Amino acid sequence: MEWKEGHAKSITFIVTKDCQLVCKYCYLVGKNISERMSFETAKQAIDYILSNKDLYSESSVIWDFIGGEPFLEIDLIDKICDYIKIQLYEKQHHWFNSYRFSFSTNGINYHEEKVQNFIRKNHNHLSIGITIDGTQTKHDLNRIYKSGKGSYDDVARNIPLWLQQFPHGGTKVTISSPDIPYIKESVLHLYSLGIKEVNINCVFEDVWQENDDLLFEEQLIQLADVIIDSEYYKEYACSFFTEFIGKPMDKVRENQNWCGAGMMLAVDAAGMFYPCTRFVQYSLRNKKTAIIGNVHEGINQNLLRPYLTLNRCTQSLQECIECEVASGCAWCQGENYDAAETNTIYQRATAICKMHKARVRTNNYYWNKLYRKLELEGQRENFEKKETSVIC
Amino acid sequence: MLQYLVILLDDTSVSYCHYENPKKVKRLISLSDLKAGILFAMKQNLMIQFVYPDYEIPAEYQKEIETIDHHKIAPQKIQLKNADVVVFNSCKEFSTEKTEENKDKIFVLRANGKDVARNVSTFAHDGRLNIIITDIETFTENDFSLYKETLEQLKNTVKEIFLQENSPQVNLLTDRILLEKMNNCNAGIENITLAPNGKFYICPAFYLEDENDTVGNLTNCIDIKNKHLYKLSNAPICQKCDAYQCKRCVWLNRKTTREVNTPSHEQCVVAHLERNASRNLLLDLQQLGAWEDKSIKAIDYFDPFEVKDKF
Ligand code: SF4
Ligand code: SF4
Numbered sequence: 001m002e003w004k005e006g007h008a009k010s011i012t013f014i015v016t017k018d019c020q021l022v023c024k025y026c027y028l029v030g031k032n033i034s035e036r037m038s039f040e041t042a043k044q045a046i047d048y049i050l051s052n053k054d055l056y057s058e059s060s061v062i063w064d065f066i067g068g069e070p071f072l073e074i075d076l077i078d079k080i081c082d083y084i085k086i087q088l089y090e091k092q093h094h095w096f097n098s099y100r101f102s103f104s105t106n107g108i109n110y111h112e113e114k115v116q117n118f119i120r121k122n123h124n125h126l127s128i129g130i131t132i133d134g135t136q137t138k139h140d141l142n143r144i145y146k147s148g149k150g151s152y153d154d155v156a157r158n159i160p161l162w163l164q165q166f167p168h169g170g171t172k173v174t175i176s177s178p179d180i181p182y183i184k185e186s187v188l189h190l191y192s193l194g195i196k197e198v199n200i201n202c203v204f205e206d207v208w209q210e211n212d213d214l215l216f217e218e219q220l221i222q223l224a225d226v227i228i229d230s231e232y233y234k235e236y237a238c239s240f241f242t243e244f245i246g247k248p249m250d251k252v253r254e255n256q257n258w259c260g261a262g263m264m265l266a267v268d269a270a271g272m273f274y275p276c277t278r279f280v281q282y283s284l285r286n287k288k289t290a291i292i293g294n295v296h297e298g299i300n301q302n303l304l305r306p307y308l309t310l311n312r313c314t315q316s317l318q319e320c321i322e323c324e325v326a327s328g329c330a331w332c333q334g335e336n337y338d339a340a341e342t343n344t345i346y347q348r349a350t351a352i353c354k355m356h357k358a359r360v361r362t363n364n365y366y367w368n369k370l371y372r373k374l375e376l377e378g379q380r381e382n383f384e385k386k387e388t389s390v391i392c
Numbered sequence: 393m394l395q396y397l398v399i400l401l402d403d404t405s406v407s408y409c410h411y412e413n414p415k416k417v418k419r420l421i422s423l424s425d426l427k428a429g430i431l432f433a434m435k436q437n438l439m440i441q442f443v444y445p446d447y448e449i450p451a452e453y454q455k456e457i458e459t460i461d462h463h464k465i466a467p468q469k470i471q472l473k474n475a476d477v478v479v480f481n482s483c484k485e486f487s488t489e490k491t492e493e494n495k496d497k498i499f500v501l502r503a504n505g506k507d508v509a510r511n512v513s514t515f516a517h518d519g520r521l522n523i524i525i526t527d528i529e530t531f532t533e534n535d536f537s538l539y540k541e542t543l544e545q546l547k548n549t550v551k552e553i554f555l556q557e558n559s560p561q562v563n564l565l566t567d568r569i570l571l572e573k574m575n576n577c578n579a580g581i582e583n584i585t586l587a588p589n590g591k592f593y594i595c596p597a598f599y600l601e602d603e604n605d606t607v608g609n610l611t612n613c614i615d616i617k618n619k620h621l622y623k624l625s626n627a628p629i630c631q632k633c634d635a636y637q638c639k640r641c642v643w644l645n646r647k648t649t650r651e652v653n654t655p656s657h658e659q660c661v662v663a664h665l666e667r668n669a670s671r672n673l674l675l676d677l678q679q680l681g682a683w684e685d686k687s688i689k690a691i692d693y694f695d696p697f698e699v700k701d702k703f
Contacts, residue, residue, distance in 0.1 A: 290650070302658075306651040309628040309700055314653070341617040344651055346626070 008060035008100070011049060012266040012277055013042060015076055019068040020108055021151055024142045024176075036073065037269040042080045044295035045267040050087050052298070053094070060098040062127075066277060071105050074114045081122060102127040104172070106143070108151060110158040119165060130155065130162055132171055132193075134186020138179060156193070163194050170197030175216075177207050183219040188226060191236050199239045202359075204335040206351035213358040220362035228370050243367055243387070245328025246360030249312070251321060257310045261333035261345070271295035275307050278334020287338050290345075306345060307333070315346045329356040394614075396583035397438040399429050400596055401453065402445035403588050406467035406479045408500050409524055409577075410641050411597035418445065423452060425590035428610045430460050432586075439463070441477075441583075443596070446470050465500075483511035495519050502526050505535050509542045516549050518558040529648050531658045536694075539662060543669035551676055567637035568670035569686050574630070576640035580607075580622035580652075584614060594622070594652075597643040627653040629660070632703045633696045634688075637670065638663035660695040 017035040049056060063084060065077050081101055088096040101122055107130035109115055119126060132155050133139040140150025162169055171190060175183060183200075190198050202216075220240055227233050227241070261276040273293040274280050281289040293299035313321050315336065320326065329352070333345050340347035374380040403419040421429075433440045442457055444466035457464075466475040468489050477498045480486040486501045498520045503511075504527040515521065531539070546565060553560040560566070567575065579585075579595035584607070586592055591606040592614050593599040599606075608614035620626045622642055630640050630653075640655065648656035671688040678684055693699050 302648045302656045303650060305629070305649050305656070305697055306654040309654065309697065311628055314626045314628050342621075344618055344621060346621055346651060346653060347618055 007058060008062050008098075009056050009058040010062045010064055010260065010264040012064040012066055012264065013037060013045070013077075013080065014067070014266060014268045014277060014280065015042075015065055015070055015073040015080075016068040017269070017282055018072055019106070020072070020145060021069070021106055021143055022146050023144070035269040037076065039076060039079055039083075041267075041269065041271040041295060042076070043083060044271060045273075046080070046084055046087060048295055048298055049265070050091055050093055055299070059094065060100075061095045062100045062102050064102045064104075066104055069106050069108070070103055071109050071112075071115050074112075074118055078114075078118050078121075081118075100125050100127055102129075104129050104131065106131055106151065107155040107158045107162065111161060123165070126166075128162065128166055129170060129172060130159065131173075132156065132159065132190065132195075133173055133179070134182055135189045138182035138186045138189075141178065141182070142176075159193050159195070168197070169195065170199055171195050173198060173200040175200060175202045176205075177209050177212055180212060180215045180219055183216070184223040184226065187223055187238050191232060196235060197237050197239075201239070201330070202352055202355045204330075204332045204349060204352055206339065206349070208351060208355060213354040216355055217358040217362055220359065221365060224362060224366040224369065228366070228373060233370060240359060241363055241366045242328060243363075245363055246325040247327045248322075248324050249326040251313055254327070255311045255313050257312060257315075257333075258331050259333040261307050263308070265299075267295065273299055275304070276334060278332060279337065283334060284338050287340075287343065290337065310345065315348045317348065317350070320348060320350065325357060325360045328360070329353070394436060394438055394582060394584060396441055397429065397433045397436075398441045398443060398583055398585040398596065399426070400443050400585060400587050400599070401426075401449055404445040404447075405443040405588075405596070406446065406465070406481070407502065407596065408443065408465050408477065408479045409502075409595070409597065410526060410528070410639070410644055411595075411600055412526070413596075413600055415600065418447070419588050420449065420453070421586075421588040422590065423456065425586070425588075425610060426453060426456055428590075429586045430456065432610060434460060441465055444470065444472060444475070483507045483514070487511060487514040490517065498522065500524060505531065505539055505542075509538050512542050512545045512549070515546060515562075516553060517562075518553055518556075518560050520561045522563040525662065528658050528662050529644060529656060531662060536661055536665065540665050540669070543665055544672070547669050547673045547676070550673060554677060554680070554682065563637060564666045565670050565673050568635065568667050568688065569674050569683060571636040574624055574633075574636050574638075574640070576624065576630075576638060577642070578622070579642055580616055580619065586610075595643055601643075621651070621653045628703075629655060629696050629700065632700075633660075633663075634691075635660070635663040635667040637666060657695050657697065660697065664691075664694040 015037045070077060088099065105128060110130065133143055136150070136152040139152040143151045145151060173186065187198050187200065223238070224241065227238065261279070264276045266274040266277045266280065268274070268280055271294050272291045275290060275292055277283060279290040292303040323329070331348050336347055336349045337345045339349040371380060374383050399421070401421055403415040403417060404413065407413040430440065440460060440462040442462055442464050444464060446467045446469045448470065463476040464472060464474060465477040465479065466472040468478050468480050468485055475497060477500055478494055479500045479502065480489065481502050483501065483503045490499060496519065499517065500522045502524045505525050508523065508525065543564065546562065550560050550562055550565055584592055585594070585596050585599060587599040589603065590610055592608040593606055594616070607616045624630055627640070641659070642652040644659060645655050646652045648659070667688070671690070674683060674686055674688055
């Protein structure tokens with residue numbers, strides 16, 4: 001789970017659009033090496049944010065650094081983080097003792113001295129996630145160098161160091177159509193590396209082929225069987241199996257937006273502000289970028305209003321509003337915008353529908369099987385108590 | 393459900409709403425498109441509103457127009473005798489050219505906030521007056537204060553006319569008192585516009601901004617993408633609002649927030665200043681024994697967005 005999930009402001013610096021890899025599913029369709037953030041731009045963004053306390057009243061903040069690959073810019077990041085800390089102190093800002101620096105990295109240069117120095121310096125305020133897609137075959141299917149060579153070996157060698165420094169480190173795995181046959185072995189492989197929390201999601205884009213849902217279901221059933229039969233559930237988690245999904249949702253009480261676009265803020269090398277990184281031009285296939293301001297003029301609050309008032313029902317078709325397995329069916333505002341028939345963020349993309357339904361079926365299977373096992377072992381009550389305390 | 397078809401007879405047809413019409417070159421709708429538009433309206437059961445330019449249109453057009461029930465919206469300048477709606481494009485034009493003989497017509501006065509503030513004392517009119525503020529999206533805190541004062545003065549003027557046993561109607565003040573639910577412009581839902589190029593648009597403003605922003609033509613009919621977003625039920629802020637007189641202009645919404653279903657802060661504050669001034673007028677009139685069955689509650693916000701967490 002993210003630090004202070006839902007309560008912290010998330011501010012993302014897109015420090016570079018360069019990366020060592022050219023992952024096949026990468027949503028960054030316009031990656032390049034020329035756009036690198038200057039310290040001056042980062043400083044202007046920080047000054048704007050910290051001097052507008054009324055606009056950012058959340059009790060905590062996550063300063064997120066992404067790329068491309070953020071650790072390619074470790075010197076710049078170190079300077080930015082120092083500046084943030086000094087400013088928080090000097091301004092006696094309410095975030096002074098409630099901040100995190102967060103990174104999603106491909107892990108390739110994790111071991112390098114500069115990165116390690118940075119980690120040592122900021123360890124108590126750091127979250128780092130390394131993306132590893134599963135087995136070598138699965139990982140190297142997508143996560144390749146410009147030369148075509150897979151990156152698995154270069155990432156896997158850094159996993160022990162990372163887990164030693166962040167024992168609760170989790171990883172994010174993204175599933176697209178060609179990845180489906182590798183799901184089970186990939187999750188188990190990540191467990192075998194010592195990664196206890198595997199956050200795994202299907203992409204929101206319309207990539208799915210006929211019968212993908214059935215193949216997906218088959219993989220997840222097999223995975224469920226292993227997790228339960230080998231009792232991985234006692235220590236390991238896989239986000240595909242989440243008890244409270246697949247239920248109908250109340251139109252009034254459960255009408256919140258899923259995605260945090262607009263609650264978050266992203267800034268790029270040119271000093272432009274965005275509601276989230278998915279609205280930056282390099283992330284968009286079909287639509288024009290959705291800039292909401294810049295470091296000189298600040299944010300146009302009118303442009304934020306649609307994001308801050310979006311709710312589930314106003315962006316969903318009747319079919320989704322009335323769906324009997326609606327809960328847990330996620331969406332990404334950026335993909336909604338990119339795929340919409342008009343220039344709106346209010347048209348929910350539903351490419352994921354059949355995959356969600358397959359996930360719900362296997363999720364039901366998982367919990368029915370698990371609870372029966374625990375019941376027979378007399379462990380059910382204990383397990384339920386533990387689960388509730390985790391959720392709280 | 394569609395109820396009205398707006399037909400712009402010419403590219404220079406007068407603006408009767410928030411948008412400006414920058415077009416200076418005349419381009420009449422073709423006679424065949426005019427006929428097809430009328431036929432479409434007949435088949436769809438739509439009331440037509442013809443919007444006139446400031447020159448006299450050819451006789452064969454006039455003849456065609458008279459073949460169907462309709463309303464005529466015309467600029468004051470052409471003095472169209474049988475116009476239903478007369479548009480004045482400034483306060484000056486309104487104060488010097490409105491005439492007694494036009495008293496039963498609907499007057500539309502388009503002017504910017506400062507112009508209205510300067511001239512509000514000349515607005516006494518015992519009939520229907522729709523005031524369209526043309527620069528809402530640029531309003532600042534100072535403009536809001538000025539507008540509040542303007543509405544207060546307008547309220548006193550309306551009250552005076554009531555005291556003379558007349559029944560004035562000014563959209564900004566009396567509509568909210570009389571309405572019991574939202575009565576927005578509803579472009580795209582209740583009305584649609586046929587432009588001189590023979591294509592359909594959400595409203596004239598969409599046509600004037602970008603001719604490619606069409607939602608259909610006379611051959612293939614109307615196809616509005618994401619049509620639900622024009623409905624009140626899909627407008628998260630407006631849905632919770634009780635400034636019933638607000639036009640909820642979808643064009644201004646898109647211009648200021650990029651979404652047709654989301655209004656700007658300026659739009660909401662202006663509409664709430666009107667709402668609150670309407671309430672003051674109602675309270676005054678109730679002291680005189682009028683409209684005792686009506687009520688508008690006191691509220692402590694000017695922009696429903698500010699109270700969105702309580703929705
Ligand atoms: S005042 Fe604002 S919220 Fe209310 S109807 Fe008008 S635009 Fe919508
Ligand atoms: S959308 Fe409606 S209120 Fe706005 S300019 Fe067009 S006709 Fe007028």
